[in-house]
Amino acid sequence: MSTMLANLQEWYRDRRAKLDLFDETLVDRQANPLFLLGPMLYYFWIVTVVSGVVLMFWYEPTPTGAYNSILRIQHDIPFGWLWRGMHKYAADGLIITIILRIYRMYFLGEYKKPGELSWIWAFAGLVLAMISGITGYLLIWNQRAFWAAKTVLTVPVFFDELTAKIPVIGEQFQVGSMIAYLFLGGPAVGAATLTRFYALHFGISLVLLIVAEVFFFRTRRRRLNMSLFPVLLFTAMLVVTSYVLPAELGRRADPNRTPLPILSDWYFLALYQYVKYTPPLWAGLGPGLLIGFGMLVPFLDRGKGRRPLERPFFFVVGLLALVYFLVFTALIMFNIAVIEREPPLVLLTTILVLSGALVWEVRYRRRQAQAPPAPPPRPARAEAHT
Amino acid sequence: MAQDQAMDRRRFLKWAASLPLVGGLVAFSSPLLRFLKPNVEPFAVITPTxxxxxxxxxxxxxxxxxxxxxxxxxxxxxxxxxxxxxxxxxxxxxxxxxxxxxxxxxxxxxxxxxxxxxxxxxxxxxxxxxxxxxxxxxxxxxxxxxxxxxxxxxxxxxxxxxxxxxxxxxxxxxxxxxxxxxxxxxxxxxxxxxxxxxxxxxxxxxxxxxxxxxxxxxxx
Known part of the structure; x- marks a missing residue:
């Protein structure tokens, strides 16, 4: 028992020493833009936080005032459009870099020893960024935001179907409704919801900022490992985009009318299509399992190989996730969802592809077992600065 | 060996002492959940009332x-x-x-x-x-x-x-x-x-x- 605890502590200390939040240890490989994603992540995050604080000067978190205050920021206040555009597009940039970086870490096997902890932080970062995103876009109080908040917070209510199966206390123990109530501040989206979302939207970044600062302080690493040119380039991109393509406002929220068609922010579109396909309980369980799988990948994939073809099963799982993300997003944008036809097709494809991947994995391992041992691969990453 | 056993006993006592402590903390903090949902009875935060x-x-x-x-x-x-x-x-x-x-x-x-x-x-x-x-x-x-x-x-x-x-x-x-x-x-x-x-x-x-x-x- 105590040796197990000691081992666990040692494991954790080891991973913590090699922790790599923003690719600080990969600076010498930045000629490849894939390894610039870490510093980009930090850059976009800081821009989002700073512009967000500036927006707070003018934003009014009430159902009657929110939309008007954003109209004012966008059209009346000098450079309001710039701050708002920077906030929106830097946040989009943040999500894009997190997703690309996660795929890079996945396909290059960077989550393997000693990168487990770095991977878990990267993945938790994605989840928190998406929560920050959905709580943030409610603040505009437009139609898209209102209905997104409403549907997202109705999903946990269906967890009550599960907890109701617990004997004796099941009927009383409505965890799902409790979660929804705590976020909504009542049984429907209203003023309380707006306040709570505002607190969460800012609070997530605040807490993570402190965590990142503690990390930088203790490791003595540089914060932004990026030369001046990309910094200027990305800043120019943000400014030009905010000018050419002003961040949109949408229509004011109307609790009595759901527009047709209605879409979410771009990074939720695939999930949105998935929710159309499944019974509502699975709308909550599916993403939950996906997050669980993502967090546990380093412990599920025990193979030594880092290159994609050296671990066929997990390579195919990653590809499948990428393909589904793109296909579902495309389908929902063209408003295609024939609900009798598509879910069985998707299920069948998933089962076929995954069993194919399993066969590939088994055959690969058998061949490995027969072949003479390969020479040790060169280390995939440089040692951490200390 | 005897040394190990003494350590084990100490750890056991720590465990035994920590359980009521944790329980007390939970009991103390559960009414604080009402901060989020004030119009319910204490200890009834979970269910809609x-x-x-x-x-x-x-x-x-x-x-x-x-x-x-x-x-x-x-x-x-x-x-x-x-x-x-x-x-x-x-x-x-x-x-x-x-x-x-x-x-x-x-x-x-x-x-x-x-x-x-x-x-x-x-x-x-x-x-x-x-x-x-x-x-x-x-x-x-x-x-x-x-x-x-x-x-x-x-x-x-x-x-x-x-x-x-x-x-x-x-x-x-x-x-x-x-x-x-x-x-x-x-x-x-x-x-x-x-x-x-x-x-x-x-x-x-x-x-x-x-x-x-x-x-x-x-x-x-």
Whole structure:
């Protein structure tokens, strides 16, 4: 028992020493833009936080005032459009870099020893960024935001179907409704919801900022490992985009009318299509399992190989996730969802592809077992600065 | 060896001492959860309580003259009052509804009416009133008088021959309901909805249809 605890502590200390939040240890490989994603992540995050604080000067978190205050920021206040555009597009940039970086870490096997902890932080970062995103876009109080908040917070209510199966206390123990109530501040989206979302939207970044600062302080690493040119380039991109393509406002929220068609922010579109396909309980369980799988990948994939073809099963799982993300997003944008036809097709494809991947994995391992041992691969990453 | 055992004993004692400590902390902090949900009893944060029950005002949804022909319908709004955790405390919320004249008489799905302490005057009618809050994830669905519009605008669902009449369809996740299904009014024809939409209980007074109560359940 105590040796197990000691081992666990040692494991954790080891991973913590090699922790790599923003690719600080990969600076010498930045000629490849894939390894610039870490510093980009930090850059976009800081821009989002700073512009967000500036927006707070003018934003009014009430159902009657929110939309008007954003109209004012966008059209009346000098450079309001710039701050708002920077906030929106830097946040989009943040999500894009997190997703690309996660795929890079996945396909290059960077989550393997000693990168487990770095991977878990990267993945938790994605989840928190998406929560920050959905709580943030409610603040505009437009139609898209209102209905997104409403549907997202109705999903946990269906967890009550599960907890109701617990004997004796099941009927009383409505965890799902409790979660929804705590976020909504009542049984429907209203003023309380707006306040709570505002607190969460800012609070997530605040807490993570402190965590990142503690990390930088203790490791003595540089914060932004990026030369001046990309910094200027990305800043120019943000400014030009905010000018050419002003961040949109949408229509004011109307609790009595759901527009047709209605879409979410771009990074939720695939999930949105998935929710159309499944019974509502699975709308909550599916993403939950996906997050669980993502967090546990380093412990599920025990193979030594880092290159994609050296671990066929997990390579195919990653590809499948990428393909589904793109296909579902495309389908929902063209408003295609024939609900009798598509879910069985998707299920069948998933089962076929995954069993194919399993066969590939088994055959690969058998061949490995027969072949003479390969020479040790060169280390995939440089040692951490200390 | 003896040294090891002494350490084990110490660890055991630490464990034994920590359990009541943790328990005490939990007991102390659980009322603090009320910070998030103040209008409940201590230790009852988990379940929605009597304070969360919504109440509503009766409203005239339509007159019988307005629903003379089959498939005539009217949208109406039923107002509910429910607690909200803001300094003001309460908020009114509109529950949009639709009242429809069906082509034939059906048995109304009003089993819930008795559970809220009301007695319906009749159980069969050709007029039915649905809450337009989608039982899937709470969007407001539409009454679509022409089924072809459902096919073109709501994801390509083609109803079977015997259901090619007015349908109800939700813009969010494309659930489609048949208001006139004789066995289960509001039957889910397509989409992820887990059940038919909730219904309103109404009475008829001097040719006016008075909506009294909405079927409880779900988050508005």
């Amino acid at each position: 009597a304070g969360d029950i919504v109440t509503g005002e009766p409203v005239v949804a339509a007159t019988l003259a307005e629903l003379a022909k089959p498939w005539d319908f009217r949208y109406f709004v039923f107002t509910q009052r429910y607690p909200q955790y803001t300094p003001e405390g309460f908020k009114t919320q509109a529950v949009p509804g639709v009242i429809i004249r069906l082509p034939q008489r059906i048995r109304l799905p009003w089993d819930w009416v008795r559970t809220v302490g009301l007695t319906p005057q009749f159980t069969e009618s050709d007029v039915i009133a649905f809450s337009r809050i989608c039982p899937h994830l709470g969007c407001i669905y539409n009454f679509v008088p022409e089924w072809r519009e459902v096919t073109s605008g709501y994801g390509g669902y083609v109803p079977p021959e015997n259901r090619r009449h007015a349908l109800m369809a939700c813009p969010c996740h494309l659930s489609i309901y048949d208001p006139a299904d004789p066995a289960m009014p509001g039957r889910v024809l397509s989409g992820p909805a887990p059940r038919p939409p909730r219904t309103f209980f109404y009475t008829i007074e001097a040719g006016r249809i008075l909506v009294e109560r909405v079927e409880p359940g779900g988050i508005a």
